[in-house]
Amino acid sequence: MKEERSSFSGKLGFILAAAGSAVGLGNLWRFPYLAAQHGGGIFILVYLILVVTFGFSMLILELAIGRKTKQSSITAYTKLHKKFGFLGYLAAIVPIIILPYYCVIGGWVIKYMMEFLTGGGLEAADSAYFGGFVSQAGEPLIFFVIYLLATMVIVLGGVQNGVERVSKVLMPVLLLLSIGISIYVATIDGAWDGIKYYVLPDLSNFSMSTVCAAMGQLFFSLSIAMGIMVSYGSYVKDDIDLSGCVNHIEIFDTSVALLSGFMIVPAVFVFAPDKLNTGGPGLMFETLPMVFKQMPFGQVIGAVFFVLVLLAALTSSISIMEAIVSMVMDKFKLKRWIAVVGVTVFSILLGIPSAWGFGLWGDVKILGMDFLTFFDFLANSVLMPIVALATCILVGWVVKTKTIEDEITKNGEKFARKGIFRVMVRYIAPVFLIMILVFYTLAQFGLVNY
Numbered sequence: 001m002k003e004e005r006s007s008f009s010g011k012l013g014f015i016l017a018a019a020g021s022a023v024g025l026g027n028l029w030r031f032p033y034l035a036a037q038h039g040g041g042i043f044i045l046v047y048l049i050l051v052v053t054f055g056f057s058m059l060i061l062e063l064a065i066g067r068k069t070k071q072s073s074i075t076a077y078t079k080l081h082k083k084f085g086f087l088g089y090l091a092a093i094v095p096i097i098i099l100p101y102y103c104v105i106g107g108w109v110i111k112y113m114m115e116f117l118t119g120g121g122l123e124a125a126d127s128a129y130f131g132g133f134v135s136q137a138g139e140p141l142i143f144f145v146i147y148l149l150a151t152m153v154i155v156l157g158g159v160q161n162g163v164e165r166v167s168k169v170l171m172p173v174l175l176l177l178s179i180g181i182s183i184y185v186a187t188i189d190g191a192w193d194g195i196k197y198y199v200l201p202d203l204s205n206f207s208m209s210t211v212c213a214a215m216g217q218l219f220f221s222l223s224i225a226m227g228i229m230v231s232y233g234s235y236v237k238d239d240i241d242l243s244g245c246v247n248h249i250e251i252f253d254t255s256v257a258l259l260s261g262f263m264i265v266p267a268v269f270v271f272a273p274d275k276l277n278t279g280g281p282g283l284m285f286e287t288l289p290m291v292f293k294q295m296p297f298g299q300v301i302g303a304v305f306f307v308l309v310l311l312a313a314l315t316s317s318i319s320i321m322e323a324i325v326s327m328v329m330d331k332f333k334l335k336r337w338i339a340v341v342g343v344t345v346f347s348i349l350l351g352i353p354s355a356w357g358f359g360l361w362g363d364v365k366i367l368g369m370d371f372l373t374f375f376d377f378l379a380n381s382v383l384m385p386i387v388a389l390a391t392c393i394l395v396g397w398v399v400k401t402k403t404i405e406d407e408i409t410k411n412g413e414k415f416a417r418k419g420i421f422r423v424m425v426r427y428i429a430p431v432f433l434i435m436i437l438v439f440y441t442l443a444q445f446g447l448v449n450y
Ligand code: PFF
Pocket: 021, 022, 023, 024, 025, 026, 027, 095, 098, 220, 221, 222, 223, 226, 228, 316, 317, 319, 320, 323
């Protein structure tokens, strides 16, 4: 008997699962520090333009490939065209690189959550606190492993549904809390300059690196160019309106990111202006405790906030681990628990350099970057553009966009941005992606400034 492919229960179930994967540390931790670093308003503008054009096209394209082929990413591309099988493997490398360092940041979240829950959160507001924490050998490693094991237990126990159900309730709470914190931040003396920097585009801040950073962020945040959405698409029922779902996912994902910036970027102006360009991965951890310290009930609000961030992060990391585990199971015909344990051990090993990259191994730099920033760069700025480029060539020029358009509109659904989709996939995106890859290569040889 042919095994029935499992599928999402309906439109809402699918949107929530995809949003659970999309909304995570990318929105809360990564987006604000990139926005701060790459010119504020101009970064937001470039990002928003990319979301509604390129992000939309890639997301709907991957979901449609999945639903059309009814295969997960590793075999879906072969099914579309046998010469493109390599793309499945290339895409598969991305989550393998992301999972370990994602869990290192998840560990930082646990540390801060514990600190706030046990009453020490206000100490975290000290400007030397974060540096002191990440430069230790023990704690960053221990909290990383705890976070990874938590992800492992959920994936192993197959209780994703439970987590999704909890987060369905808690995510709106996170949204409301973020709105509240943003409003509070706006009332602090000196925050106004930060808000202006964050929302008003200043063309003199624009450079090629703004576009590159926004593009990498788009991939990361929407969980695209890594095969995950292809697999999700394969579980979507045929009668679901893909383009409507994509709109919901994008709006939700982008709102959380923008709000997170409203909490963090103006606070940087007030509390740590020197960190604007240099804060990097630590920015959220360094500035938010300072906000909580000033707020009435800050200790409690901070604790609730970090619990919610942890949940948002977990719904994403389980989707990353699940993607790797299902590929490993299929490829090596392994039992589920063996694959899960194998992926966990491998991730611990690969995560150690990122966990120690700000302390014990702080002197080691790859292409001028600490380990965590390097892995992040490798995944988002190198591999994902290559995967996206190959996908655009496959769909735009080999199997042709019509195949995908037909999949999207097969029940007579409206596809309002069809024109944009076609031009994007065939012309604009490939040219853009090639430019980005060339730019990065030149930057590595010091021929252009990054
Ligand atoms: N999109 C997630 C976030 O913004 O946090 C991160 C992520 C999820 C990356 C799933 C990769 C992935 F496969």
